[in-house]
Amino acid sequence: MSGALYVVSTPIGNLEDITQRALRVLADVEVVAAEDTRRSGQLLDALGIRARLVSCHDHNEGERSTQLVAQMQAGASVALISDAGTPLVSDPGFRLVRACQQAGVPVVPVPGASAVLAALAVAGLPTDRFLFEGFLPNKGSVRDEALRNILANRATSVLFEAPHRLLSLLESIEAAGAGEREITLCRELTKRFETVIRDSVTGLRQRVANDPDQQRGEVVLVLAGAPPEAAGDAELIPLAKLLLEELPASRAARILAAYSGRKRQEVYEWLGRL
Known part of the structure; x- marks a missing residue:
């Protein structure tokens, strides 16, 4: 020793x-x-x-x-x-x-x-690949960028969050267009009031908003990875930003749609969230 x-x-x-x-x-x-x-x-x-x-x-x-x-x-x-x-x-x-x-x-x-491994074990989501993000930055463009990168990743993501910011984080994920994504809330793991809830992001946001008890204690979130088409968004972001500096969103969307093979309206809506 x-x-x-x-x-x-x-x-x-x-x-x-x-x-x-x-x-x-x-x-x-x-x-x-x-x-x-x-x-x-x-x-x-x-x-x-x-x-x-x-x-x-x-x-x-x-x-x-x-x-x-x-x-x-x-x-x-x-x-x-x-x-x-x-x-x-x-x-x-x-x-x-x-x-x-x-x-x-x-x-x-x-x-x-380990809270990370305990949450993965009960989340009911794929665990062959996972991304551990810990706590996101508190606010601002750095937080937005971190969230965009998470939502573009095809691996399951594990996040920590302060209980008083849980609802805000779910609202941000929903606003980014991932409201239908599966997510599991693991709260107070191994403790008396342990709670494990798997739902869509929108469904979990509603449940958390209606139950203040879910906004207490230690929180781990396990978020499903992006579907293949959403994962490709990360590669388009640098080009999209360059186009938006020079062109209206409608023209930028037309170019990106032709480049990526995606629908123009879908790309246009995506540009609005950047």
Whole structure:
């Protein structure tokens, strides 16, 4: 157990999801590096583990990595955990892992619970290929661009969203012309009020709007991939933007329809959403 970093998955809700290996590692290491020491302290107390906790989050990871690597080079063992689930999945830790690798310190995965994989397992959507997007940008053109890229991808997409922005995200997907796309809401996975709802984007938006309880807790969305014709939109976007800079939308639509083999009216409506 000496001189290594253990990347340890912890439960996303149900404490019974901790692995026997994770329990042993957390009990044996000299230091546990945690995103939020108060929250992780409560988890370790519930598991009956006494450990020396240090913070490792977005604001101190660079400095903390230097300190922890020095300790590991001196023979200490360190476990890295996040607030819940698998570290580095939309959580800090990348800099620490890379610093260990650059210093020749072994990095050992201790796998376990993951909200991404749990949601995929119950979503009822294809999982042979999937795109993990995490949290989208909060607003503006960057968010719009990220959403367009997701909707153009043929793979199933997994997204995290804050509960108070869930309805707004569903409205944005619907407004982008994907209201009939299948989507699964996975809320509070492994917890008391776990909810899994599969519907169309429009249907889910209506259900969420009518049930405030669905706008609470931890949220994972699993969105069906684009049909073949929609997936081709991503390739047309650069050309479409160039044409719109020089031509009215009607003429740009005529050119793009001839180029892509799509119906002119369909292309015209698509241009209106760019």
